[in-house]
Amino acid sequence: MSEPVLEAAGLRFSYGRLRRTRVFDDFTWQVAPHETTLLLGPNGAGKSTLLRLLSGFDRPTGGEVRVGGVASRRELFRRVGWMPQDVQPGRGMTVAEQVEYVAWVGGLSRRQARDAAGEAISRVDLDDKRAVRTDRLSGGQLRRVGLAQALVRRGDVLLLDEPTAGLDPAQTLGFRALVKDIACPGGVVISTHQISDLVDDVDRVVILADGRIRFDGTPAGFVQQHVSAAGGATTLAEAFSAIVGGGRH
Numbered sequence: 001m002s003e004p005v006l007e008a009a010g011l012r013f014s015y016g017r018l019r020r021t022r023v024f025d026d027f028t029w030q031v032a033p034h035e036t037t038l039l040l041g042p043n044g045a046g047k048s049t050l051l052r053l054l055s056g057f058d059r060p061t062g063g064e065v066r067v068g069g070v071a072s073r074r075e076l077f078r079r080v081g082w083m084p085q086d087v088q089p090g091r092g093m094t095v096a097e098q099v100e101y102v103a104w105v106g107g108l109s110r111r112q113a114r115d116a117a118g119e120a121i122s123r124v125d126l127d128d129k130r131a132v133r134t135d136r137l138s139g140g141q142l143r144r145v146g147l148a149q150a151l152v153r154r155g156d157v158l159l160l161d162e163p164t165a166g167l168d169p170a171q172t173l174g175f176r177a178l179v180k181d182i183a184c185p186g187g188v189v190i191s192t193h194q195i196s197d198l199v200d201d202v203d204r205v206v207i208l209a210d211g212r213i214r215f216d217g218t219p220a221g222f223v224q225q226h227v228s229a230a231g232g233a234t235t236l237a238e239a240f241s242a243i244v245g246g247g248r249h
């Protein structure tokens with residue numbers, strides 16, 4: 001089987017009926033295989049849009065998204081797990097049904113979907129909520145359902161959009177432990193606009209601003225490379241502000 005590299009090649013994307021809000025223009029990037037990447041950027045940088053395009057949920061207006069060299073949404077649905085920023089409760093569905101449904105849409109048989117859903121629900125610690133309707137969950141519980149939905153496909157690549165938003169401190173710690181445990185051959189991408197979050201847990205940092213990549217490297221490399229640019233910045237937070245702020249001029 002081909003290497004499960006997930007890549008955006010010459011991507012273009014705009015929102016609106018008249019496509020006036022351009023987010024990406026000739027955007028090319030690859031998810032680093034076997035690594036956990038933190039996708040950082042200010043509000044409106046394009047992080048959620050990028051993950052929606054990479055997951056196959058949204059279609060680009062130009063260029064293509066490929067996984068293992070294949071540009072097909074079906075292949076993306078099969079090989080890429082995605083946790084959206086805005087996890088929606090399925091109408092009248094229980095936790096088990098919602099996670100099973102996502103597995104089934106991803107190409108598993110009903111039986112495989114049931115087994116995979118049971119496993120994913122345990123991993124996010126929602127065993128006691130399996131039979132509860134998802135529209136009756138708290139915000140943090142619903143986000144854990146979203147994480148289970150991403151894990152259930154057992155995909156080669158995992159894309160998590162603001163996974164710790166709305167989690168309490170204990171849940172955030174639990175999430176960090178879970179992420180350390182996840183091994184995906186095609187890599188894991190976690191988006192956030194909070195720099196303090198998760199930085200110590202990742203192999204790679206990518207900074208996105210205005211639909212362009214401003215940095216792609218290790219957390220330590222980022223601080224080092226931008227110390228002078230940031231006028232003596234020594235922390236990731238300071239360097240991030242300098243780079244993102246500098247990009248706006």
Ligand SMILES: Nc1ncnc2c1ncn2[C@@H]1O[C@H](COP(=O)(O)OP(=O)(O)OP(=O)(O)O)[C@@H](O)[C@H]1O
Pocket residue numbers: 015016021023041042043044045046047048049050085192193
């Ligand atoms: N449904 C939409 N319709 C029109 N414009 C949109 C829509 N969703 C996002 N945008 C615009 O696209 C750009 C990128 O938004 P996106 O949500 O991808 O950013 P983000 O980096 O994920 O931000 P945040 O950290 O706030 O979640 C922004 O300018 C935003 O206003």
